[in-house]
Amino acid sequence: MSRRRFDIRLSATIASVRDMSRKAFRPLIIVGGISALSASCATNAPQDTWQPKGPNSKLIDDLQQPVFLVAGIIGLIVAVAVIYTMIKYRDRGQPIPEQTHGKPALEITLTIIPALILAVVSVFTFGAIFKLAKTDDTEMIINVTGQQWWWEYDYPVQNEFGITQPIISSGQLVMPVGTKVLLRETSRDVIHSYWIPALNGKRDAVPGRIHTLRLEADKPGIYAGQCTEFCGLSHANMRMEAVALSKEDFAKWVAKQQAPYVAPAENTLAKQGEEVFLNQCVRCHQVNGLTRADGTPAIAAPDENVWSGAAPNLSHLMSRNTFAGAMFDLLSKQCRDEVWNAPSDVVGAKYLAGVTEECLNQKDLRAWLRNAPEVKPMYANPVDLVVSNGKYRGMPYLALSEDDINKLVAYLITLK
């Protein structure tokens, strides 16, 4: 075959492929549309990255959807081109082809086209990067600290939200909807990463540094998240949720968190539980307002007992739905589903109801009190504590009696 004839054949075939692909595009778009639709219809995938529930994640999603589509189309073109070539030029006894060494013009064209596509993508990417890094429009600040293997939230005083004294919570991040929240993240030990896919991408929490992450939810709801930087033994068990409440509900939540401590009534099981708590738990866990028998405030000293330096503050524990780094639910399965699946107009009220006696997930809570490292791996082996100067890496086995556990559960349920 002459070079010229080869050229003609090449361009004719390219034209027919082009033609074919043009025809192929219509079903392609339909197929793409269906799969995109079914992706958005997949219910109850709490960490689905394609279901943005706030402006930051929406910005990412608007950027990534066309990229996925273009990537998918290019992938199909390559696959079709390869298969077409395989069929067309399979060995049918044709002579050894001419030893052509390439066509620089074609080559350069096919290099420039993808470069141009990427140039366009990069323009939009740049815009999104800088929008997502903005901090000057912040309306509310929450400090987030990662620690093996739970998250602590610290709400600094912000009078416009009724936060007149710092609120310290863990596991579930409670935030008002329609508010530009800026997380200031850090860590007390290793690197963790904060990720609520429905609200934004992830941002690492690095010890010694403060990284910011914008969060904003459009509607009230509970949005699931997970620590996504490998952080050791119980990395898989380091979860969190962002709970977005309407502004009124958020104000109620703030008021509740700032409510003074209510000691259990005398001569109740709960009161005995308070005593067990004072003997055992208060070494690490703070309950704001709790006092000892002599009236002195009970101050926790987790830094003396825990390597990473802190333990969850348990004030108003029952206003949260989860415990142990959001690994376990404080709510029984049925009550949990009621809250999680509630429509956005009532989810706030349901959440604020907190954990009632009937709804308490006794099984997991008791298992935790019985032997925490057994249900959540935490380097419980004493040999491993040599390197940490005997300090614990998470909650240790406390050898509590069943009696003490009964008392403690009765007490904890009063921490509304």
Added chain:
Amino acid sequence: MAIIERPAPTVPAIVTPTTTYGLLKRPVSATGWRSWVFTVDHKKLGIMYGAAAMLFFIIGGVEALLIRLQLAAPNGKVLNADLYNQMFTMHATTMVFLFVMPMAAGFANYFVPLQIGARDVAFPRLNAFGFWAFLFGGIFLNLAWFLGGAADGGWFMYAPNSGPVFSPSNGVDFWALGLQITGIASLTGAINLIITVLNMRAPGMSLMKMPIFTWMITVVQFLLLFAIPVITVALFLLSFQRNFGAQFFDVAAGADPLLWQHLFWIFGHPEVYVLILPSFGIVSEVLPVFSRKPLFGYPFVVFSGAAIGFVGWGVWAHHMFASGLGPVSVAVFSLTTMAIAVPTGVKIINWTLTMWGGKLWFTTAMKFAIGLIVLFTVGGLSGVTHAVAPSDTQQTDTYYIVAHFHYVLFGGAVLGIFSGFYYWWPKVFGKMLNEKLGSWNFWLMVIGLNLTFGPMHILGLQGQPRRMYQWTEARAGEGFFNFAFWNLIASIGSFVLSVGILLFLINVLITARNPQKAPLDPWNARSLEWMTTNPPKEHNFDVIPTVHHLDDFFHQKYEEDSVTHTMTQVRTAEEIMAEQERNADKHIHMPSPSYWPIVLAFGLPVITFGLIYSHLISVIGGVIVLFAAYGWALESSTAPDSDFETNTPGTGLDKVASNHD
């Protein structure tokens, strides 16, 4: 063996040295285990690299299967958290450092000298040392399994989680020191191959007439030459932190743990190209042979490979888009990452256009090569989706990334390696792998890898993070894209994949038992490594070829009609071989085997073992290294003729010509 009087004897001459040279007599065995352990022959070393890498591939594969068993259902109980963390750390470490890298080193060792028409590499003893250092380093790494647990910080080993408090077992020490040893192996290999390629090409072979596989290997060696020192520094910092109380990553002492991430990924990203470029080289050899056409746009493929090699240094922070680098850095690295997609795309286009207009022969090697084009493209495109940094902050550390790099590394690097197996097996072992079994091997692997890694795209986009020893139903969802179904499919897929690989091993056994020899030029191939016997003689070529063309062997067989451009066969491979034998060099000068490389390499793990347990042992290791280095230095590279003065009747080797270095 030392010196070979023309054509090499079929019955090797076994002789006893009469004199000592340096510290020890030189090993002279031409058969038996000694001929392998003390060899400096690049071909034997290439085979040993391949065999050892295959062994580690099986170990890494078993680790992968355990991971998939654990994740097949929620709250998996096959492994506990600690063991799971060790498992995924060692799976990645093994596959990257002990399988793909040494396998590529094996191919490079065997074929680079053959492709450039050389008789060995520039420094044969250094080559042997590199192999043994890799093997001992790999064994040392895995010793940790039996001595208190393997490394558990992930192959990226982020500080401070890799520190002594957060990883109290000795696993990370074994990991850091073991990688230092394999790093030494890679570094010596890189220097050796670069010098070999630059200095020992056959007459007439300009760089732009060099086979593309050799080109890609050369780019890889430059990447290694500059990347290995970076990881060496990082690993030293880590070891000093763990073993001597240094504080390079200790926040309390004012350090910044992001230092480790930068060091690791400045090594780690070029490393990705170290893994993939050899396979790009292999398929760039295979596709032209089975398309009966030269590689389309050879200079573009060469320069895009070199471009990847350069730009590969400017993309490391795309592993850190969620690390909090700040928007300017993120934007820059987002742009460079997109830029590197362009030369990669050039390769895909060139491979497809190589097949275009060809006369395609779908052998197993060709199937694997085409499989690479399609599956690597999938991995490349998913790579572009996370070059878009904001999009990456949703995808990073999820199974989407696991899917991405397994399409790149399994669909790319491993399929390329298997393509190389089927293509070069007759060259290396003189027998053809069974093509029918090969076809089963190919299809099971391709189906298996798509079943395993395809669903991981879905899992990742549905928000399943990586490196979790269990996944919970609370995050699994219930719709079509629920975790349970796709995790199960992925686990089933991993076993299909394993059966595919098992078929390859069966194929190797069947082929070994099959007495039928491969023809001289079974694929009607194009490059110089086919212009010699199967397997090649110890001295590779009876006469060093003079090169006139790219694909010189093909052009010796075929001539082009200047008017019609049709190709006519003018000579057969057998005729070319016969001519070579007629004109064989009378005096071929080959390097002699040596004890020192393996002894020196053995000293290294002894030193590192002592660093963990007792410095006294390190001293012993140091003595071994010094002793071996001393012996090595005193040994001449070729044994004097007196050692080889022997009479082996009927072999043609009756009198060895005298030679002096």
